[in-house]
Amino acid sequence: MITPIFEITQESDFLIISIRVPYTRTSEFDLYIDGEDFKFYAKPYFLRLTLPGRIVEDGREKASFDVGKGIFTLRVPKETPGEPFEGLQMLTSLLAPKGSRSAKPLVEETVFSELSGECVAESDEEDFDWEVDQEVQVEITEEELGRLYKYGFGNQRAGIFTRLQDELSDVIDVKSPDSTSAAERRQGRLAAETAKFEPDHYLADLFEDDAVQNVLKYRPWWVEVESKKKIKEEITQGHDGGEGAMFFSEEEKEQLRKFSNKSYLLDKKATHQVWISLVDIILAYVYEVRVTEGEKNVESPWNIRKLSGTLSWLETYNSVQEVLVSFGRRVLCYPLYRHFALIKAAIEDAAVIFELGKVCVLKCLLDIHKVFRENDPAYILNDLYITDYCVWIQKAKSKKVRALTEYLKKATLRKSDLELELDELETAAQLVKVEEEEEDSRQAARYRESIPESDSEEDSEEDDGSSSSSSSSAETDECSSDKEDSLDRLQSCVLEKASPPRAANIPEANPVTQHLDCEAGPRGFPLSQPMPRKLIEELGDQVCSVVRISEQPEGTDSRGCDVVQGERDKPSVQSA
Structure with missing residues (x-):
């Protein structure tokens, strides 16, 4: 657990506790208030305070959370109104477990027990204290941040995984991202994909593709939106970018109201990388929707983040073609269905989404945000990427979205581009298949030749006997x-x-x-x-x-x- 940065102030009747928890799920906070004891939990943060005075939980307490700053503020009434609490600036003392402030003798007299042969303290035996020690979290300085490598939306984050590595090791695949350069992340990603690729799994999905064909026949929700858009264009003879063909649900509207209105100062390179990483995230999303036929399950967060190099390796791409190659490799290495046709279908789906405009892209991002928000510990990816994308895309220019649409429609991805030797693997598999069919034919021929001639003669005699019997019967009748x-x-x-x-x-x-x-x-x-x-x-x-x-x-x-x-x-x- 991580001890968060906190600050305590007081009024005559209230105690105000401010806790900084920037990377936590905003929907899950646990509080415990009992006299001098105060406990706060929001994974991965835990704060336990021993206060110099008593507080009470009587319904007058209030709590608020600033999403932009990541600060949780709690106003708790004092048990005795007007009582001043002293030593609120002594943070180390406040973090100490209850009863640990009293001094004990450094040397204790002991007596030797003749019966047990053990040393027994003369003082009364104390219960074991299960409360963990806490240390005040020290913020990373600007100089230290400058030496760390960046990641997140627009490569504007750093130092997050320095203390959260243990809690977030299941979310991302790169180890120690704060000390790993972009080039090292890419090398690690390529090596992990090559090691994970299983030829047997790929060939099984290639030659036994009934399930894959059913997945390819599925019509996701954006296809229906596209159909409605075309019908509306025929009626109005106009173009609305597809925005008039879809609406946000009440839950999506509520989530949009919770987002903080931010302005992003991105240079040209960072803006370019933001757009390209958006394509990577949308590709992972459309694959997940297609293979699950729109029914989310417990594997949905894993599928989305695993198929996206941006989310799993904090990768930064320089071109859309790099994104397509990375996505294609990961599709053939990690999910249940590993078929090249699914890669092409995902690219076509992404093109449809970008063609429908910013509203459709935002709807996809809100769906991803919900999937991660309800999963532990994938929620951290919302803070690193998805929340910022949901705010930023609303102010993005529509012509950029249309430019991505045209590029995706014209994009070509060959099996050789994935550098997994797929063509050679399929050729070898076809040769083996032909050899097996020829061997089966030879075995069938040998089996027919191994039948004894006497059996054939008996069969012939039986046929002749039946013929002669028929003739004799005819003659007898005549x-x-x-x-x-x-x-x-x-x-x-x-x-x-x-x-x-x-x-x-x-x-x-x-x-x-x-x-x-x-x-x-x-x-x-x-x-x-x-x-x-x-x-x-x-x-x-x-x-x-x-x-x-x-x-x-x-x-x-x-x-x-x-x-x-x-x-x-x-x-x-x-x-x-």
């Missing part, structure tokens, strides 16, 4: 059909032979005529008349042994009739 026809003819002829004697007077006909008569059946004799079953079975067995399928189209019926005629003359039939 034979059965022919057999049924022959049995019908035999039945007709037998019935004719068994007809009454008058059938003998019918003149004998030639074979063809007789064959026709056999098919038609004798007149006056019903075909449905029953006949001996044994005779039919014997005739059927003989027909199966004689009947064959003839390939000749003609004469089949006459041959069948001849067979029938021959069967009629057999003795077995006669005896039947």
Whole structure:
């Protein structure tokens, strides 16, 4: 904890305590007032005072905070009105823990305990004092500040991290920024990015990019604003810079009222760096909004500050191209989605925001300010950069914003510019992919060749067997059909032979005529008349042994009739 610089004055009925806490969250102050004890906490500052008189918390106390100066002022009523408090200028005495002002003997008599073998003090044992010692903070002189390196908005800050390094080590990546030059910061940033780059992660997002494609399809809020702006321009046939297409929320308006009205005296070089660093911050913001689809989470502060070299390394850039290269490298090294298409999409989004004008840029900065304000310890970045940007952009010239828009639209960023050997990495990955596909094809071919020939022959035999079975089945069906026809003819002829004697007077006909008569059946004799079953079975067995399928189209019926005629003359039939 840091002991802040403080000052105490008094009135007849009130004690006035002024505490300087320039780099703290304005929304979080803790006070403890109890008689002579006064405690104040606002991370990373802690102040504990032991007052020469008693104060009381009865509702008359008042507190105020000067954001511009970073001074917290508290008016606390005295318990006894009109009582003078002496020694308010003795700061060291006020910081001493309660009870530490009494002197103790430098030498104490001790007795040796025979039972325990320990030295025991004769004085009563005192409770352990858990209160930490405090030291008055000494401000850095102008001469010392001149020897420190600058950072922050317009490179106008120095000495902040001298005492806050331990508390803010999780916010920035550069160690000891007050003693690190801009060139050393850049070298450290490039080395850290190169060490952090993971080819496997990059290739995984490159070849399995379903999630990335969904992110690219998302339409952030500034795209909707741009659409409304175009519609309004078509109606009014004018240009308002996009400012009429958007409005500030009540929360944003309240935050704007809290900002102090400042004037910034920046030289030409500092102004140039302020504009370029603004592009860097906006790029980090639009990436965060796109990948989270507008839903902020606990990682949002980390994403924004990590993707911005300005916020994470206190980097100062000399051109927009340097910003694009730095942003591209960090996108491929730190966040969850690491795809070159996301870099290009972020550049296009930033161009849209600057095209919409200062109001849109200010809206983005207010959103960043809120994200950092609600995060510990990222709030320090508001004091270093974002708050000043929110005030400064309101007075900036619109033509500068339009100039950045044109530059971003025309900007080109190649993979080779990032110096991460992306082209070589992708080429090697494609070759490996082709080799794996060829190896898979060879393994499939070897597997097909390793199948035993007997299995193939069995399959062929099964196919042949099924074909022959089909043929046999067809032949059997055809034979059965022919057999049924022959049995019908035999039945007709037998019935004719068994007809009454008058059938003998019918003149004998030639074979063809007789064959026709056999098919038609004798007149006056019903075909449905029953006949001996044994005779039919014997005739059927003989027909199966004689009947064959003839390939000749003609004469089949006459041959069948001849067979029938021959069967009629057999003795077995006669005896039947």
